[in-house]
Amino acid sequence: MDNSCLHSDVHHSEWQSSNMCARSRNECECDHEVDAAANNPATVPEQNNGSATDLVVLGLGYVGLPLAAEAVSSGLRVTGFDVSDRVVDGLNQAISHVDDLSSDDVAMMLDQGFSATTDPACLATARTIVICVPTPLSAEGGPDLGAVTSAAKAIAAHLTPGTLVILESTTYPGTTDEVVRPLLEESGLVAGSDFHLAFSPERIDPGNPTFGVANTPKVVGGLTEACGEAAASFYGRFVETVVRARGTREAEMAKLLENTYRHVNIALVNEMAIFCQELGVDLWDSIAAAATKPFGFQAFYPGPGVGGHCIPIDPNYLSYKVKTLGYPFRFVELAQEINGRMPSYVMQRAQELLNESGLALSRSKVLLLGVTYKADIADQRESPARPVARKLAAKGATLTYHDPHVESWQVDGVDVPRSTDLEQALAEADLTILLTDHSDYRPKLLSEYARLLLDTRGVLRRSEPEETAIAAGVPTQERRRIQREGLQVL
Numbered sequence: 001m002d003n004s005c006l007h008s009d010v011h012h013s014e015w016q017s018s019n020m021c022a023r024s025r026n027e028c029e030c031d032h033e034v035d036a037a038a039n040n041p042a043t044v045p046e047q048n049n050g051s052a053t054d055l056v057v058l059g060l061g062y063v064g065l066p067l068a069a070e071a072v073s074s075g076l077r078v079t080g081f082d083v084s085d086r087v088v089d090g091l092n093q094a095i096s097h098v099d100d101l102s103s104d105d106v107a108m109m110l111d112q113g114f115s116a117t118t119d120p121a122c123l124a125t126a127r128t129i130v131i132c133v134p135t136p137l138s139a140e141g142g143p144d145l146g147a148v149t150s151a152a153k154a155i156a157a158h159l160t161p162g163t164l165v166i167l168e169s170t171t172y173p174g175t176t177d178e179v180v181r182p183l184l185e186e187s188g189l190v191a192g193s194d195f196h197l198a199f200s201p202e203r204i205d206p207g208n209p210t211f212g213v214a215n216t217p218k219v220v221g222g223l224t225e226a227c228g229e230a231a232a233s234f235y236g237r238f239v240e241t242v243v244r245a246r247g248t249r250e251a252e253m254a255k256l257l258e259n260t261y262r263h264v265n266i267a268l269v270n271e272m273a274i275f276c277q278e279l280g281v282d283l284w285d286s287i288a289a290a291a292t293k294p295f296g297f298q299a300f301y302p303g304p305g306v307g308g309h310c311i312p313i314d315p316n317y318l319s320y321k322v323k324t325l326g327y328p329f330r331f332v333e334l335a336q337e338i339n340g341r342m343p344s345y346v347m348q349r350a351q352e353l354l355n356e357s358g359l360a361l362s363r364s365k366v367l368l369l370g371v372t373y374k375a376d377i378a379d380q381r382e383s384p385a386r387p388v389a390r391k392l393a394a395k396g397a398t399l400t401y402h403d404p405h406v407e408s409w410q411v412d413g414v415d416v417p418r419s420t421d422l423e424q425a426l427a428e429a430d431l432t433i434l435l436t437d438h439s440d441y442r443p444k445l446l447s448e449y450a451r452l453l454l455d456t457r458g459v460l461r462r463s464e465p466e467e468t469a470i471a472a473g474v475p476t477q478e479r480r481r482i483q484r485e486g487l488q489v490l
């Protein structure tokens with residue numbers, strides 16, 4: 001593989017020019033001044049700073065902390081660096097602030113030598129530095145790389161020859177090379193010849209009981225071949241499968257492709273849910289039927305909108321980059337429009353369900369079940385529950401919520417009262433809207449106690465212990481059918 005274009009010493013200030021280079025890489029004969037060092041893996045020196053730490057993780061949140069935990073358990077000496085005193089003090093007192101790790105897990109990390117600090121001096125003794133800081137949207141809706149640039153500046157101030165620096169934060173293609181690299185090189189060291197630089201997208205799925213850091217394949221793209229090798233060898237110490245992407249841009253794009261794919265497919269079924277309701281077609285049944293195809297189809301399900309830190313945000317990073325080419329990324333814009341309208345559609349369906357029972361939304365008690373963005377975690381970031389609640393409150397509904405993971409919940413600064421007794425709350429509400437499918441929300445319980453129920457997650461379509469129904473000889477269609485008037489799925 002000819003990587004000479006990737007290894008160009010030319011600093012690509014224009015994404016377009018570097019992208020053109022990437023596109024023509026197979027037959028690339030471009031005349032950029034090629035960095036000889038970058039093509040020679042041997043030229044990145046061994047570290048000579050008496051490294052006290054194998055790894056420093058910058059940013060100890062949902063991504064950084066599980067990474068640090070996995071590295072610690074594989075025997076690496078790990079330090080966590082974060083700008084938040086609250087996060088650092090909490091971790092040093094063995095208090096976890098993320099769903100995927102308990103405080104006992106953090107205590108175990110501390111026992112195995114982990115410590116957290118707000119002092120960037122720890123960066124000077126690290127063999128590998130991994131950046132896991134947030135990449136939110138700016139006020140204008142574009143990328144806000146403030147945390148990434150400040151992390152890169154902190155590293156540059158302490159960078160030593162031979163260090164491997166990896167960016168994991170989700171971002172647009174070109175960030176590692178065009179934004180992070182120049183900042184790191186302010187240290188006087190050159191990427192690819194004095195230190196290694198790579199991008200490796202984080203794929204963590206908070207609350208997923210099956211896939212974690214160790215058994216989710218890790219994509220790695222190096223600035224140079226040697227950078228990629230160094231990063232692959234680092235992750236290979238505690239991740240089962242490492243996948244080499246061609247370069248940093250391809251690795252950056254892989255992550256955005258994954259999330260855009262989900263965003264677009266969720267929008268597809270959301271749009272279908274709206275017209276299937278009018279056509280009298282049971283979309284949930286159609287999805288279940290289509291999902292029996294053993295190839296060429298992946299099931300996605302309708303819902304009240306998209307939430308979390310990835311799906312509603314990451315595609316914006318890509319559409320921002322596409323806009324610099326002078327045209328829009330139409331699939332993303334359409335998906336945003338459709339998914340962004342779902343809270344209004346939920347409100348409309350709620351209103352219709354109440355009307356059918358002769359009730360007005362403005363005089364109704366509405367219980368919201370689940371306010372986090374996904375099941376069985378406490379993370380509320382970008383949860384569609386908030387826009388749904390805002391719209392219902394604006395129409396005069398009296399709201400309460402139930403969520404086993406959220407002790408208090410505010411919408412636009414106003415506290416929404418919490419119900420803790422699920423059965424009582426279901427029985428007292430005129431209408432219950434299920435927004436997050438926490439495992440506490442069993443179909444049988446919901447159908448027994450709720451007066452009216454709008455199930456936006458298809459929980460009612462999940463059979464009660466399947467084995468019981470199968471043993472009783474209940475046909476599949478029967479098991480899936482909603483048993484009562486007043487219960488609807490989206």
Ligand SMILES: NC(=O)c1ccc[n+]([C@@H]2O[C@H](COP(=O)([O-])OP(=O)(O)OC[C@H]3O[C@@H](n4cnc5c(N)ncnc54)[C@H](O)[C@@H]3O)[C@@H](O)[C@H]2O)c1
Pocket residue numbers: 058059060061062063064081082083084087132133134135147148150151168169170171202203204205206309310
């Ligand atoms: N949460 C997810 O499910 C998920 C999944 C895949 C990818 N990602 C991506 O991973 C990145 C991190 O996300 P997260 O969910 O872990 O964020 P988070 O908000 O949970 O944690 C980020 C941490 O970084 C710290 N921080 C901010 N600026 C810093 C700096 N300059 N130096 C050191 N620490 C700093 C914050 O104090 C915070 O503790 C983002 O780019 C996100 O898009 C997140």
